[in-house]
Amino acid sequence: MSFIEQNLIQNIQAATEALYHKKVEKIILQATNANFEGSHTLVTFGLAKELGQSPESLAQAIGQYLVEKSGIVTQFNVAKGFLNLTINDQVWLQVFNQMRTDKNFGYAPQNGQRVMVEYSSPNTNKPLHLGHLRNIFLGWSMAKILEANGYEVSKTCIVNDRGIHICKSMLAYQKLGEGETPETAGIKGDHLVGKYYVEFDKLHKSQIKPEQTNEKNPATPALQEAEQLLIQWEKGDSATVDLWKKMNGWVYAGFNETYQKVGVSFDKTYYESDTYLLGKDIVQEGLDKGVFYRAEDTSVWIDLTAEKLDKKILLRSNGTSVYMTQDLGTADLKYADYQLDKSIYVVGNEQDYHFKVLFKILDKLGRSYAPGLYHLSYGMVELPEGKMKSREGTVVDADDLLAEMLKIAQEKTDELGKTDDFTPEELQKLYHIIGTGAIKYFLLKVDPKKKMLFNPQESVDFQGDAAPFIQYNFARINSILRKAKQLNVSSQVIDYQAYTQLHSAENHLLQLLASLPAKIKEAAEGYAPSVIAQYAYEVAKGYSKFFAECSIFNAETEAAKSFRVALSAMTAQVIQKAMDLLGIDVPEKM
């Protein structure tokens, strides 16, 4: 809480005591609506009831008191029951001075807690698509935000690298591959494997007999062969394992290329081929504790109907484990590896039910870490015609989209012609910063919980509420700072006393900058990078307005000039920090 809020709350409490001889415990302030004068607002309806006063007269009385006694409130107005307070500009300048001298402004100190963010978690049978990008950017940003809130964060990825779906692409490759490799085919490894996954689907569908069309899982020869391959793999058959290793290697190389392109990485990768047998001992533990039960056919279940959930299978009658069993095992493994206080799973909302059940089971088993588990459930990215389906080819491929972003960035940059002095390398770097920034911002600005729409026809915005606009303001500021250096305008020392009247655009911007710490906290508590994205845009907009309305180098006084340079520098710093939390770079020039 800022000292302004502390001061106001204390003085409001003092006011109610002095005026009505009653101490009020909780005072809640909110930001003043833009249509009214002031920055802080006290909503008096609740207080009025408690004190037996009318909201209007109470607001008047407290307002009067604050102007006289607080030392920071210069004026107030009352609309209905809302008491709007205007804070002295000198106080705002103090706030400004405080934030610019704080190297860690916005960041919370270490809190000694460990948190894991698991994200991406791809299958190794097809390339990444737009939905994965939302997942990846959310995970990365969430990790950054938690770090900024003082957590020790580890980023992990659980690769789903085994199972029937992997065997499908292996089988198709065996049949049709003719020794093709990413090199000979000239195709990125993950795309090559994805191609054979599609081939398998074609083969499988062509083999479905007329009388099987209504079955949910028609047993075609192709499917049976793939199942056979899975059995071979589980036996450790060397030829099968070698093929599996080779194809997975291609996929990893492809994924890594994409990860690198978008600038994300992991501290730890778990492979399901290593962990898929985990969790069976937990099944035994659950049986011993009486949390699970064994059915007549020897399969193991948990009955969660009392919790308004269903019965869930945990071990098949043939003794093999299911998805849930593995997740129980990896939860224990993660905790054993990192002693986590919190563990965040970034997984799509189609798995809401799965995680509800998973967390409930771990809780029932008495795991101490259960309360710290959180499913960061995000909505699907949909196309105008509906959901993306990889088998039907209606997906927006991640690599294709990134390439298109770079292309648009290049076209737009070249069109504006402001980069004539750039070297080819600098230009490539700039296109990359702008292109990837645009897609990241596009995916992160929306509340994670909500599904969102991507229209390939309109693609991603580079204008208005978009990353390039924010980056543009950062570049603009750097231009200003370069010029300030040239002109020897010092912003180190500011004569605040000589600057008594802030321009409304300055005041607005300053208040925005001051709210960075609150926003970083809010983003972590709500698990919502969108809070930061919206904030970054507002700051950029605030600067743009200031830039248009206040001349910096032709300022009326020296004090104003140096303050404006300092305000610009501070804005650049805040923009950079906010964008960094989103995983978005900012350019010095553009």
Next chain:
RNA sequence: GGUCCCAUAGCUCAACUGGAUAGAGCAACUGCCUUCUAAGCAGUAGGUUACAGGUUCGAUUCCUGUUGGGAUCACCA
């Protein structure tokens, strides 16, 4: 059918967790570059917050119902 989620301007999204006259961007229309980067600024227009009730000083937000959309309910992962 059970459970869960969603519905806000023509389009894409906000709305400080129950607050004021519901805000931005895109698209449309008006102005503004011989002065610090116009990827910009200022303005006009655009809304019965799906619908019907309820709770209260006050509802886009909470409750009930209706309609429409999505997810999930596998001895798949």
